[in-house]
Amino acid sequence: MALVIYSLYGFAIFFFAGWLFVWLMHLMAIFNGKMKLHKKTQALNPEIPxxxxxxxxxxxxxxxxxxxxxxxxxxxxxxxxxxxxxxxxxxxxxxxxxxxxxxxxxxxxxxxxxxxxxxxxxxxxxxxxxxxxxxxxxxxxxxxxxxxxxxxxxxxxxxxxxxxxxxxxxxPFTCDKKGFPSTLEKVYFGTAHARIYLSADFVGINCPxxxxxxxxxxxxxxxxxxxxxxxxxxxxxxxxxxxxxxxxxxxxxxxxxxxxxxxxDIESFQNRIARWAKLRFAMVPWTILFEPVSECLALGVLAAWSLNFLFQVDPFAVYLFHMLSWFLLDYVLLCIVQNGSLPFTKTDFVIAWLFRETFAYVLFSRALLYPEIKWRTGTYRLKWGGTAEEIKTKL
Missing domain, CATH: 3.90.550.10 (Spore Coat Polysaccharide Biosynthesis Protein SpsA; Chain A)
Incomplete structure (x- = not known):
């Protein structure tokens, strides 16, 4: 019985620490985006070619x-x-x-x-x-x-x-275009993708x-x-x-x-994101475990449980705080990356944001269940470490 209690404490501390780390990623991305993006080009010395x-x-x-x-x-x-x-x-x-x-x-x-x-x-x-x-x-x-x-x-x-x-x-970001698929694409590249990209750049991790x-x-x-x-x-x-x-x-x-x-269409966008997930899973296998639980919906549940277990905090209050804070920080980051007014309404942002967060788990599952990649005119099988081999189509 004591072993079970200690194990639960270990998991609760781990998830609580992971929750705090993801908030740190949010703040690093916002700070790095504000400091680096959309700066005016420096004046040139005409004598230096x-x-x-x-x-x-x-x-x-x-x-x-x-x-x-x-x-x-x-x-x-x-x-x-x-x-x-x-x-x-x-x-x-x-x-x-x-x-x-x-x-x-x-x-x-x-x-x-x-x-x-x-x-x-x-x-x-x-x-x-x-x-x-x-x-x-x-x-x-x-x-x-x-x-x-x-x-x-x-x-x-x-x-x-x-x-x-x-x-x-x-x-990566996107030009302003009309239609919900383009809104979804801009929200993804300006929030979830930008958060990982800018925070990784801030600490010097290879994420090109x-x-x-x-x-x-x-x-x-x-x-x-x-x-x-x-x-x-x-x-x-x-x-x-x-x-x-x-x-x-x-x-x-x-x-x-x-x-x-x-x-x-949305399917084209999802296929692209799923292909990138397959590449990450092959190159850096530990992301298979950590990516799904680092997403907003799942991490909120884990954080609510861990805070309730460790400090007896109301889990529903924690989850609501988690969702609202994540949503607002994502909106701030998107505005920084956009560097201007968004080409869609706040209602459109809410719908696209919820859609992206919900269907992220569908894309993870697709990447794990169907690891083969269809890219351009070929189909490829990935190997651990990132190498690939082309799959010949049977006649």
């Missing part, structure tokens, strides 16, 4: 916003850069858009590569390999097709690349994104170039790990990555 940047754009298919997204790279205010568009299939419809933009902006150094080089299982690495080999500058920016750039975004990223920094990445990352090419070449990461689907995580293992730092820029893909 800016380094050249090779921008690699892997393309597969088209999106209604693809043309405007790609055009935003042609209109950036930066003195020295090249655009390297990479397409794996000569019939890809994005080729027409790229060629039209190259013709519209003849003064921009831009090239198109059509190749199906296979250096690993990762289709994005295979796609980018020709552009990477042709890159002529010391800094490489890998940027997904759905990213929209502002005129000073590249300058902001380059200025963040200090002498001891190997990788500068942008925190590959959708918009500026890197030192020499450091990649030293380990074999991007082809050395072709065995991983989450190549961004292993890019960063390669740098930090050698003592280099990674930083976030002050401007978020403005994702601007058309989102037609």
């Amino acid at each position: 800016l380094p050249g940047v090779s921008i690699i754009k892997p393309l597969v298919g088209i999106d209604p916003n693809l043309s405007s997204n790609l055009e935003s790279f042609f209109t950036m205010k930066y003195s020295l850069f090249e655009l390297l568009f990479c397409v794996h299939d000569e019939k890809d419809p994005s080729i027409k858009i790229v060629m039209a933009l190259i013709e519209k902006y003849p003064h921009i150094d831009a090239k198109l590569f059509i190749n199906n080089v296979k250096v690993g299982v990762n289709p994005k690495i295979n796609n980018m390999q020709p552009g990477y080999e042709a890159a002529k500058y010391d800094l490489i920016l890998i940027s997904d097709s759905g990213i929209k750039m502002r005129e000073d975004t590249l300058l902001d990223m380059v200025l963040t690349m200090k002498e001891d920094v190997a990788l500068v990445h942008q925190m 994104t590959g959708m918009s990352a500026l890197m030192r090419k020499k450091l990649l070449d030293d380990v074999g170039g991007i082809r050395a990461f072709g065995q991983y689907l989450a190549e961004d995580f292993f890019f960063a790990k390669s740098f930090t293992d050698r003592g280099w730092k990674i930083k976030i820029s002050s401007q978020p990555a403005w994702q601007n893909c058309e989102l037609h």
Whole structure:
């Protein structure tokens, strides 16, 4: 009997400590977001030349916003850069858009590569390999097709690349769009995702994104170039790990990555989030245990029980306090990341927030029960450690 009591005390203390730690994450994310995001670009010394940047754009298919997204790279205010568009299939419809933009902006150094080089299982690495080999500058920016750039975004990223920094990445966020799926997407990236991203950056944990990352090419070449990461689907995580293992730092820029893909339905958004969960579970297996209980609804129950067990506090009062505080801090964080008025009402936020928090457990279950990943045109099986193998479709 005594063993049971001691065990309950141990669990109660553990969950109470975990609850306090998550509140600390909330506060670190809000503080870090307020300190780092949306800062004005520093004044430049005209006597110090800016380094050249090779921008690699892997393309597969088209999106209604693809043309405007790609055009935003042609209109950036930066003195020295090249655009390297990479397409794996000569019939890809994005080729027409790229060629039209190259013709519209003849003064921009831009090239198109059509190749199906296979250096690993990762289709994005295979796609980018020709552009990477042709890159002529010391800094490489890998940027997904759905990213929209502002005129000073590249300058902001380059200025963040200090002498001891190997990788500068942008925190994922979204452009303002209409419809509930887009509202849900913005709420997710501005609350749950931003909280983990900003708090991890605050304490120096490797939590990068590959959708918009500026890197030192020499450091990649030293380990074999991007082809050395072709065995991983989450190549961004292993890019960063390669740098930090050698003592280099990674930083976030002050401007978020403005994702601007058309989102037609909730299912597409959920599939994307579930795919990321599968990658995390394979790369960092302990997250299988800790992620579900760190979510708002489950953690509130555990905190209410632990506080009642340890201090005889009313569990219903604890749970209501927990939910309301979490909700308000998420709203504050979203406003910081948005840096302006939200493109939806407070009622829309409440509905999207509740939907995200409730269905998080559905996505966790889906990631565990169906670990295979369907990405682009292939299906992949993940192995512990993050490596992957392509599953051949039976005829």
